[in-house]
Amino acid sequence: MVQSNFDIIVVGAGNAALCAAIAAREKGASVLVLERGPKQKRGGNSFFTDGAIRTAYNGLDDIRKIIPSITDEEAEKIHVPVYSETEYYDDLMRVTKGQSDPQLAKQLVTQSYKTIQWMQGHGIEFELNYENQSFEKDGKRIFWGGLPLKTNDKGVGLIRKLNERVIELGIEVWYETRATELKLENNQIKSIVVQQEGKELTINTTSIVLACGGFEADKKLRSEFIGEEWNAAIVRGTEYNTGEGLTMALAVGAQKYGQWSGCHSIGTDYNAPKVGDFTKPGDIFKKHSYPLSIMLNKDGNRFVDEGADFRNYTYAKYGREILKQPDHVAYQIYDSQVRPYLRKEYDLEEATIYQADTLEELANLLPVNQAQFLKTIEEYNHSVQEGNYNPTEKDGKGTDGITPPKSNWALRIEQGPFYAFPVTCGITFSFGGIHVNTVGEVLNEEEAPIAGLFAAGEMVGGIFYENYPGGSGLMSGSVYGKLAGTSAASYALENRRDTVTQ
Known part of the structure; x- marks a missing residue:
């Protein structure tokens, strides 16, 4: 003793x-x-x-x-x-x-x-x-x-x-x-x-x-409270957050509180580790320049308003939107006009990237419905409205006539080379x-x-x-x-x- x-x-x-x-x-x-x-x-x-x-x-x-x-x-x-x-x-x-x-x-x-x-x-x-x-x-x-x-x-x-x-x-x-x-x-x-x-x-x-x-690192609890599809999510952080503190507290009468069906999740590199790798710290796999992109799923369709707001106010909910897509994957698409504005994580050796001189060549590199992929980009380009492009503020430079719209930072994707970054859903913490x-x-x-x-x-x-x-x-x-x-x-x-x- x-x-x-x-x-x-x-x-x-x-x-x-x-x-x-x-x-x-x-x-x-x-x-x-x-x-x-x-x-x-x-x-x-x-x-x-x-x-x-x-x-x-x-x-x-x-x-x-x-x-x-x-x-x-x-x-x-x-x-x-x-x-x-x-x-x-x-x-x-x-x-x-x-x-x-x-x-x-x-x-x-x-x-x-x-x-x-x-x-x-x-x-x-x-x-x-x-x-x-x-x-x-x-x-x-x-x-x-x-x-x-x-x-x-x-x-x-x-x-x-x-x-x-x-x-x-x-x-x-x-x-x-x-x-x-x-x-x-x-x-x-x-x-x-x-x-x-x-x-x-x-x-x-x-x-x-x-x-x-x-409890985000526990598949059983994720499935029970957030949904079965969350078994496919990458755990971005520690493998040890398995809800035991919550279980202990509830057992002595603590009141369950907040959104147990919700979580913080983001778009992260499709090839990121399945749980946080302590030898590669610092949130290096996220892909957070998506407000300057358009995001397409493997069927070749857009599914969110990428420019709805600054990434600070959308990234924690867009991960679940990616999770809903076929095979839980999406592709962030950029051209050479936007490439210099991308965050540092896009330049790391860990980043998965596809690059081509034309959109047709880019589509050929990706496991997507190529015809719909090219059609979506063409329709998007035709919908882009004139205005001053300014990534430092919500510039109102959006689209007209497509669903979902892009509310800000809409530029035509037309200047090669072109880039695609595949992303999936990474869960950060449960709410x-x-x-x-x-x-x-x-x-x-x-x-x-x-x-x-x-x-x-x-x-x-x-x-x-x-x-x-x-x-x-x-x-x-x-x-x-x-x-x-x-x-x-x-x-x-x-x-x-x-x-x-x-």
Whole structure:
């Protein structure tokens, strides 16, 4: 029997979990982090993110506080529009069709910038998102879409810096330790059961923060809650998000909350790994320049309005539209006019690409209905309306007379060479979760807190429905991770008990 003194146990080791652990430790609580995977696969889905993080801010001065290395000379050459809390909230409500829990949404938005500052204070480094969220115009870099910030070195850098801080603060981490059951006594958290090296251990504690993700990596749960067709989806992130945290919470009375039939999914390279490859991190397989493309399925037909909005507001729902297509595949088509505007991931050696000097030759390279493929492109070209093409804004340069339309960024596909990038659906995280309040306490069916139980990250239900604004998932993990860790520390220190590992 080993004597321990952990006030708080955090389940998971991604962004939300480590933010919770750090927040709890800075309040004086002793903290143990449990990670199901081995050390070389730590970080959860956060390891695979490109690091874009959505926060409200009042212009460039706020951004320079987060990135003090921006020089006056650099500042003169960039334009970063104000992105207010009202705009953030409205974007969240717009893309979720008003379904996001107003209290949880407001907390996410109003705490976003403060949480970014807090993260910076703990050594997390940020940089301008030049690569994916800006275009050059009139000699300036114009940032767009409310997403100018990203973590340095993407999710890899975020997880590295968070773990460095965990070590500095003396937080203990147990790898290859799988949490399986929560134990209550007198309706309060008493202990957690884990499996470690083939043995079952019960760890007594005062408070637990669950931050171990959704169920997107479990085929059975995907099929049960989202639909059987989701068995064909690629799992973009960690293989360890199999819903066990949700199962444990529901077993002790947590209220199921949010859209269990929904998920974040994207168009990803058709030949991407079937689960996240920790040797190739950084979200390198996504294909997110599709608003500048037209997308055709193997029957040679378009199926979405590629230019309905900036990719920030459509990419998380268009993955499921690709999944619905024959053989779960679509082809993003570009010509040489647009090719220079494509994001960096299109130039990586991992990208699957077909190239030809004519559209007929391109069609011959693809397993598609060639006649319909060429007919669709011809009809699209005839429908393109005149106007000023401007990828930095919704330019209104659309089509007329075709279904679906293309509302913005419509250029005729007519200048060779021509390119096709095959994509399929990659699932990122499930939207269904458990109900927490605005400080991260897990609520039961009567919407009362379960004493000593907190949750954060992708386990929080009720914020995202159908879709989400890009970068808000990472921000939600940070905000609710910090809140849950802080709340858990306050609870634990008020109810501190001796803890024993059996």
